[in-house]
Amino acid sequence: MKSCLVYLAVLFPLLSGCMxxxxxGAAEGDHNxxxxxxxxxxxxxxxxxxxxxxxxxxxxxGEVADIDRQNMGGQxxxxxxxxxxxxxxxxxxxxxxKIIQTDR
Numbered sequence: 001m002k003s004c005l006v007y008l009a010v011l012f013p014l015l016s017g018c019m020x021x022x023x024x025g026a027a028e029g030d031h032n033x034x035x036x037x038x039x040x041x042x043x044x045x046x047x048x049x050x051x052x053x054x055x056x057x058x059x060x061x062g063e064v065a066d067i068d069r070q071n072m073g074g075q076x077x078x079x080x081x082x083x084x085x086x087x088x089x090x091x092x093x094x095x096x097x098k099i100i101q102t103d104r
Contacts (some may be wrong), residue, residue, distance in 0.1 A: 005014030042067040051078050058099065062077070062088040072100065 082088035
């Protein structure tokens with residue numbers, strides 16, 4: 001009987017950890033806002049506030065696949081790609097939040 005309890009005490013935390021699932025990149029209570037984003041490299045939280053604000057206004061519920069910091073014509077531009085490019089084409093947004101270009 002004791003050995004059964006020991007096995008349960010060891011296995012329960014392992015099994016309960018395997019049963020929980022959380023979408024990578026999504027924040028708790030993340031309703032109708034941008035989710036996802038890369039695990040490494042530039043993340044949503046790394047973007048300047050004007051860029052984040054533009055993203056929220058333009059694509060409130062898109063899931064970010066990749067963020068690429070680029071230099072275009074001497075200015076820093078963030079290329080934001082989405083997991084569903086047919087619905088949300090990539091956006092190129094300057095540091096001040098202005099949309100420079102889209103992949104549409």
